[in-house]
Amino acid sequence: MPRKYVENPNACTIVHAMNIIGNKWKPIIIYLLSGGPLRFGKILVLLPTISKKVLTQQLKELDNDQLIIRKSYNEIPPRVEYELSEKGLTLLPILRELSLWTADTFPEIEFEKCRIE
Amino acid sequence: MPRKYVENPNACTIVHAMNIIGNKWKPIIIYLLSGGPLRFGKILVLLPTISKKVLTQQLKELDNDQLIIRKSYNEIPPRVEYELSEKGLTLLPILRELSLWTADTFPEIEFEKCRIE
DNA sequence: AAAAGTGGTAACCCAAAAGTAACTTATGCC
């Protein structure tokens, strides 16, 4: 069964973008890291409803896609910091615009709607 | 069990944005519609691997979120056209930037990677 | 009378994503 492709060539890049950041947690994580490096445990606290397992997973994928950098200090107990890479930084303005767009376009949304459960 | 919220207030809008367009098909559909209104059947042809059910679903959600407009002509056989709304149009430049970002940041990706299966 | 054309819906299925809870590792501290 031959595989098929989307016709619009630009769609390709959009698909890829969504593969990279189009899920429940990644854009938020990137947003959080825009304030500077954060330790694993700190992110866990800032995102009170994410599970350890999923956070690990998301960070690993972001690291693989080179949007963030994982810095592991060789200490006991462990200390690991995550920060945005160059690639990650260049994504920030776009996320910011998206954020503004949402605020402008859906002024009625409230905190209520942004439950992360 | 009390629900909790993300701390960063900006995250709220990002979460909402991702709820609206952060899935497999919606950004592509929006992209397709940037060329002008399209009939249901035409979209099905342009996205050879989407199923009728899912397309219906996605279009309904995009319509509910007022990113697109559904125009149903009272004819037999039915004719329904979908086109971008004002809100949808204002999203386009951002999608375009995201598209450029991906192309710049991951120059190595090829069509190969954009299989939609 | 039967088939074709169009935009659906309903019932069912599967794989992937996300969530939960317990366990691990290596050290310093009491």
Add this chain to the structure above:
DNA sequence: GGCATAAGTTACTTTTGGGTTACCACTTTT
């Protein structure tokens, strides 16, 4: 010796998203 600590991992369950197939409604065409 026993506990705390941080950043995980493992095994398991639940939820969700997307997919398949069949069917419908109404008219025109054959």
